[in-house]
Amino acid sequence: MTTYHFIAASERFLTVEEPLEEVLRERQRNYAETGKEIDFWLVKQPVFLEAAEMADVKAKVPQPAAAVVSTDPTFITFLKLRLEYVVVGSFEAPSEVIPDALANAV
Structure with a gap:
C-alpha cells in the first residue's frame, strides 16, 4: 500500500x-528538469472521499470537490500554507475501502 497525502476543496476554488494550475505546471517542469517522477495529481470528484473513513473530511469540503493528491507530504504542506480554504488529510491505498485513489485524476 501507498500513503497518499492530499488537500481537498471545492473544484471551483482549486x-x-x-x-493552482500555475503551481502544478511549475512543479511538473521542475520534475522534468531534475528527472524526478511525477508524484502528485489533481483529482476531480475524488472517489476516496466516498469512503466511510473519510466522512468527516467530505463533510468539510464543498461539492463538487477536487483534490491534489501526492506521495510527498512536504508538497501537501506547502499547498496548505499557500491555499487558505483547503482540508488536509492522508490515507492508504489501494485498500478494500479505497481501491483506486487516483480515479478521476487529470
Missing part, C-alpha cells in the same frame, strides 16, 4: 479561483 481550478478557477486559485492559481
Whole structure:
C-alpha cells in the first residue's frame, strides 16, 4: 500500500479561483528538469472521499470537490500554507475501502 497525502476543496476554488494550475505546471517542469517522477495529481470528484473513513473530511469540503493528491507530504504542506480554504488529510491505498485513489485524476 501507498500513503497518499492530499488537500481537498471545492473544484471551483482549486481550478478557477486559485492559481493552482500555475503551481502544478511549475512543479511538473521542475520534475522534468531534475528527472524526478511525477508524484502528485489533481483529482476531480475524488472517489476516496466516498469512503466511510473519510466522512468527516467530505463533510468539510464543498461539492463538487477536487483534490491534489501526492506521495510527498512536504508538497501537501506547502499547498496548505499557500491555499487558505483547503482540508488536509492522508490515507492508504489501494485498500478494500479505497481501491483506486487516483480515479478521476487529470
